[in-house]
Amino acid sequence: MPYLSGRLLPAIAILATLAQLASPPPCLAGEEWGIKVTLSNYYPVVEQGGSTTITVTVTHEGGPPSWHAELSLSPPLPPRGVTVSFSPAQGLIPSPGATLTSTMTISAGEDVEPGVYYLNITAYAHWGEEGYGGAARTWRYWYYVAIPLTVRPRGLPDLAVLNMTYRPPSPRAGDEVVIEALVANLGERDAGPFLVEFTLNDTVIHAELLPGLAAGGTARVSAAWRAVEGTYMLRCVVDPDDRVEEQGYYGGEENNALAALLRVAKPGFRLVIEPSSRTVRRGESAEFRVYGESLGGFRGYVRLRARALEGGAKLELKLSRDRILVEPRAGMTVAEEEYALLRAETFNDARLGNYTLVVEGEAGGIKAEASCRLEVVSVSIDEVKAFYKLDSFFLAGLNSLLPPGSRLPPNRYYVKASGEVERVEFVVNGRASPGVMEGEHYVSPEYDMSEVSTPLTIRVYGRQGDRVEKTVETHVLPTPLWLRALIAYATSSGALELKVEPGAKFDNVWVLEAGVKLPKEPLEGRADLSWLPIIGGVYGFEAGFQGSTALRSDRVARLMGSGSLKLTVASREAGISITVVGYVVIADTVHLSLLKVDILGYADIPILKVKHMLDLGLFGEIGVDFGLGVYGNMAMSLNATEASSGGDVLEGIRWVEGRGSATLGGRPWGKAALLLSIIVEGDASITVVIFVPRP
Missing domain, CATH: 2.60.40.10 (Immunoglobulins)
Structure with missing residues (x-):
């Protein structure tokens, strides 16, 4: 802060006050005074019709106790259409180091000519106080900042x-x-x-x-x-x-x-151990495979060393080779010299629990290591069998669709375990059930597989608190709607049979066979109305359809059917025959992968027959023997394939033909060919072939 001596004569004080109009008051040596202006942006850009803002900061640099600061623009002013405002435009800066912050808004009108203009920002600071002997002291300070303003045309790239x-x-x-x-x-x-x-x-x-x-x-x-x-x-x-x-x-x-x-980083290598974990019964051994992956084009032999992270572990670790070749590989195949087998042999008195096995590799000062987990237990699961084959599939809710006498027999699982076994548990649908010892197997309860919704978890507990687990997939699949309807119809008509083959203790297969007849009894009728004039003749019809399906739990299935319709009108015949073949895929779902429908039709319709002969005696006969008939034949083949992998053909139909597909009514359909033959009896015949066009 400027220092003014209190001993100055009043006249000198008056002269000093007048001098402040043009120059600063006397200050201590090295002390700064006045104000300083800084901007957040010294190169503003604004588009025609747009605006931008700049933060203006005025700082008290010294001098009087406070400054009253005012912000404005000084000439030369920007062109018409460019407006500049400050908010606030003035304010008090109470003490040295304090600041006044203002927002400067710059706007450009639509008609402002694009170009670069300069804005002269002026900060005027002043402060007055009554001095010694009643003389007034006034501080004034101006700070100028000139910045370019760029006005750009509206709508530029960015x-x-x-x-x-x-x-x-x-x-x-x-x-x-x-x-x-x-x-x-x-x-x-x-x-x-x-x-x-x-x-x-x-x-x-x-x-x-x-x-x-x-x-x-x-x-x-x-x-x-x-x-x-x-x-x-x-x-x-x-x-x-x-x-x-x-x-x-x-x-x-x-x-x-x-x-x-x-x-x-420099080239190196990474070690990989597969699998990442194994479980072994105490006294037995487990093997892991160790290989290296090149990083950054590394090529060379890597020396290996194996150890157990836990000290004093009663394990013996052996590597099939003490070094492996690591180099970039184009494929996933690992040559024999590029991997080593790590064999972990456990002693009979080894501590139960988890061990961390570490393999270290070194080549030319480059080091890397990898680890895997070895769990030592006192028990093991040696064999799992079941009443049905383990890869059999089952249909969810099947037994609820079948009559009591035809339901699927329950499934049971058989586990052979060795070691210090305390008990065995079977967990299905979140419920654990104890296994019962029968001979050399622990046997599960009976399970209605149509009600199972989770895999089977087998847990074998040792006497020392250890445990091993194994998960067995149950393969219970949703029953599609078309199969539910077929089973319901076959059940009501008594044409459904479910059997188990060969009926042994293990590895059986269930077979579901269902038949369909529409109607249940063949429809037919016949009437001889030959006595009627003009339209007289024989009238009648014959109709029927029958189909069958068979599913096996070893994922074999078939679906087929055939039917016919024959009409006789005034002794004129027409009819169709239908053949249906379906291919059922059983994977993660049971679905129709392909449904093929062949339709054959025919018509025998005589239209006109004229015969008039005149006997000329020795000269023979002369006359007209003429007939006209229309004989129609129709052949149509529709192939339906699943809309996507795993989808049922009846849930997402896509009708196709061998050479492509077309769309009709929002669904893709195949092409139908109608062959119409018009034959004039006598020496001439006309054949017309009509193809139904693609939609």
Whole structure:
């Protein structure tokens, strides 16, 4: 703060006060005074019809106890249509170091000529107080800041780099690093041709010229680089040579680049142990496979050493070879010298529980290690069998559809366990049940497989608190609607049979056979109305359809059927025959994969017959013997295939033919061919073939 001596004569004080109009008051040596103005943006850009804001900060740098600051624009002023306001436009700065913050709003009208204009921002600070002997002291300070204002045409492009990635995420020397960037035009106008560059430590590694980018559009640009060990600053720059005039702050250039730190390690290797864990009964052994994966093009032999992480473990670890070859591989096949077998042998008195086995590898100072888990238990599951084959499938809710005497017999599981076995549990549908010892097997309760909704979990407990588990899939599949309907119909008509083959203790197969007859009894009728004039003749009909399906739990199925309809009208006949063949796929679901329907039809319709002969005696006969008839034949084949893998053909029908498919009524259908033959009796015949066109 300026220091004024209290001993100055009043006249001198008056002269000093007058001098403050043009110069600052006396201060202590080295002390700053006045105000300072800083801006958040020294290069504002505004579009025609738009506006932008800048934060103006006025700081008390010294002098009087406080400053009263006022903000305004000084001449030369911007052109008409450019307005500048401050909020607040004035205020008190109470003490040195304190600030006054104001928001400066710059607006440009639609008719302002694009170009660069200058804004002269003026901060005027003043402070007055009564001095010694009644003389007034006044401090005044002006601070000027001149900045360029760029007015741009409305609706310019704005190119930006939205994101940038590279893979692999942790590259090593020799790896091919693929870099990808997503660039966008965030502006309101299409951009013309521009460059996109990738640089490493300011060295261009890839440059690509894009032909342009529509407003709101995006484009992906990629580059490949063979990695070299080191640390790099990776940058993607769009429009590095400013070919495209852009909108926004700094002309839109502030979002034209994106950077990331890229570290490239030297080549190395990674060890892999498969499987990652094994369970073994105490006194027995387990094997793991150890191999290496090249990182960054590493090639060489790696020396191996195995150890148990737990000290004093009663295990013996042996490697089939003490070194393996590690090199880049094009495929997944691992040659014999590229892997080693790790054999873990447990002693009879080994502690029960989990052990961590570590394999260390070293090559030329490069080290790596991998680990796996070995669980030592006192029991083991040696065999699992069941009344039905273990890979059999079952239908959910099947028994609820069948009459009591035809239901699927229950399933039972048989487990052979060895060691210090205390008990065996079977867990199905979240409920645990104890196994019962029968001979050499622990036997589960009987399960209605149509009500099972979870896999079977077998748990064998040892006397020392250890336990082993095994999961067995139960393969209970949903029963599709078409099969439910078929079973219900066959049950009501008494044409359903469910049997078990061969009926042994283990590994049986269930077989479901169902028959369908529509109607249950053949429909037929016949009437001789030959006595009627004109339309007289024989009238009648015959109709019937029968089909069958068979499902086996070993995933074999068939579906077939046939039917016919014959009409006789005035001794004229017409009819159709239908053959149906279905292919059922049993995987994760039971569904019709293909349904083929063949329809054959015929018609025998005589229209006109004229015969008039005149006997000429010795000269023979002369006359007309003429007949006209229409004989129709129709052949139609419809093939329906599942709409997608695992979907039922009746739930998503797609009718197709051998050469493609067409759409009718929102569903794809095949092509039907109608052959119509018109035959004129005598020496001439006409055949007309009509094909129903694709929709």
